[in-house]
Amino acid sequence: MSLPAISNTLKVLERAGLIARGREAQWRPCRIAPVSLRQVDGWLANFRKFWDENFNRLDGLWKK
Numbered sequence: 001m002s003l004p005a006i007s008n009t010l011k012v013l014e015r016a017g018l019i020a021r022g023r024e025a026q027w028r029p030c031r032i033a034p035v036s037l038r039q040v041d042g043w044l045a046n047f048r049k050f051w052d053e054n055f056n057r058l059d060g061l062w063k064k
Helices: 003-015 034-062
Strands: 018-023 030-032
Touching: 003 018, 003 030
Parallel strands: none
Antiparallel strands: 018 030
């Protein structure tokens, strides 16, 4: 992965509130925002449940 690609990815994560970026001399440390990640995980849990149920139903059809 190129340095510009990493920089762009970090910008997207920062805008989404998933990380916080700081500035210490020439360093740009990033910190994970755990509250935001918990919110994302909760939101994704609904999709996980939906897809798990659908794939389980498909498995049942293939095993007949």
